[in-house]
Amino acid sequence: MTIPRRRFLQLATTAATTAAFPALPCPALAQNYPTRPIRWVVPYPAGGATDLISRLVAQWLSDRLGQPVVVDNRPGGGTTIGTQAVVSAPPDGYTLLFTATTHTINVSLQQLPFVFLRDITLVSGLSELPLVMDVSPALPVKTLGEFVAYAKANPGKLSIASFGAATISHLAIELFKVMTGADVVHVPYRGGAQMMADLISGQIQAAVDSLPSSLPHIRSGKVRALALLAAERSAVLPDLPIAKEIIPEFEVRTFSGVGVPSGTPPAIVARLNRKINAALADPKIKARFAEVGGVPVIMSPAEANAFVKAQTEKWAKLIKSAGIKAQ
Numbered sequence: 646m647t648i649p650r651r652r653f654l655q656l657a658t659t660a661a662t663t664a665a666f667p668a669l670p671c672p673a674l675a676q677n678y679p680t681r682p683i684r685w686v687v688p689y690p691a692g693g694a695t696d697l698i699s700r701l702v703a704q705w706l707s708d709r710l711g712q713p714v715v716v717d718n719r720p721g722g723g724t725t726i727g728t729q730a731v732v733s734a735p736p737d738g739y740t741l742l743f744t745a746t747t748h749t750i751n752v753s754l755q756q757l758p759f760v761f762l763r764d765i766t767l768v769s770g771l772s773e774l775p776l777v778m779d780v781s782p783a784l785p786v787k788t789l790g791e792f793v794a795y796a797k798a799n800p801g802k803l804s805i806a807s808f809g810a811a812t813i814s815h816l817a818i819e820l821f822k823v824m825t826g827a828d829v830v831h832v833p834y835r836g837g838a839q840m841m842a843d844l845i846s847g848q849i850q851a852a853v854d855s856l857p858s859s860l861p862h863i864r865s866g867k868v869r870a871l872a873l874l875a876a877e878r879s880a881v882l883p884d885l886p887i888a889k890e891i892i893p894e895f896e897v898r899t900f901s902g903v904g905v906p907s908g909t910p911p912a913i914v915a916r917l918n919r920k921i922n923a924a925l926a927d928p929k930i931k932a933r934f935a936e937v938g939g940v941p942v943i944m945s946p947a948e949a950n951a952f953v954k955a956q957t958e959k960w961a962k963l964i965k966s967a968g969i970k971a972q
Contacts, residue, residue, distance in 0.1 A: 691718045694855070696718065706924060743901060748765075769944055773899050777874065815833060837858045838858075863882070918946050
């Protein structure tokens with residue numbers, strides 16, 4: 646059997662680490678961890694809600710682990726460049742990855758230089774930044790139920806925009822079509838800023854956006870929010886219903902978590918999980934998340950890995966049935 650070079654290097658590093666600490670059982674190794682700075686790779690540009698959340702938790706961890714947790718922004722390739730940097734790193738707990746919903750989608754759209762579910766192990770959850778269905782105030786609907794009825798009464802005439810083809814925003818629209826039977830036209834944009842500008846001006850009728858991006862426009866009345874696509878209502882908009890209250894089982898989770906290279910000692914994974922979950926339970930962290938419409942997600946490593954696997958399978962099925970291609 647031929648072992649891929651990347652996997653061989655990971656196994657060799659693990660063996661070298663074990664040999665270097667022959668007298669230390671795994672729990673003792675974790676108790677001494679960390680002894681040097683930790684790098685947290687975020688595969689997105691600096692700025693924005695994902696970067697803010699990463700830096701908040703990284704600083705919290707730095708203060709309590711006794712070593713700096715340094716955020717390293719590695720954008721490019723739709724998260725591929727940053728993810729590859731972590732996959733190739735030694736599995737010793739000193740390189741973390743900000744994982745996102747994009748990772749569960751790219752598997753079905755791209756030829757990747759790694760196998761995400763094999764090469765990255767989830768340490769914990771981190772946050773959800775919910776999606777929201779927005780409409781132009783000029784559209785004669787006030788609720789998601791009215792929106793579905795309007796779409797069915799006007800087949801092929803209603804346009805719904807996403808902030809990018811083959812993104813979670815686009816997949817949410819495809820799922821909406823499948824679950825309601827509505828014939829709507831998908832309009833892909835290259836980012837959310839221009840999409841929201843066109844929604845506000847009436848160039849498009851509806852859009853699926855992230856709540857952090859939409860929140861100022863919802864509060865100002867420039868757009869009308871119909872529903873969150875999340876599992877629960879948001880504390881920042883408590884009166885806004887979630888979509889599955891109107892369309893049973895219509896839910897789109899925009900999950901982010903923390904990953905490490907597979908092969909990282911379980912005791913180190915467990916220690917990181919405890920610390921990250923403690924950060925997410927901190928009232929100050931929760932308040933800062935809420936400011937950008939984020940919700941902390943506390944999970945065990947087993948729960949986080951199972952969730953990512955289930956989401957990967959869910960989107961693979963939809964991508965195949967809808968014939969979605971990478972752009």
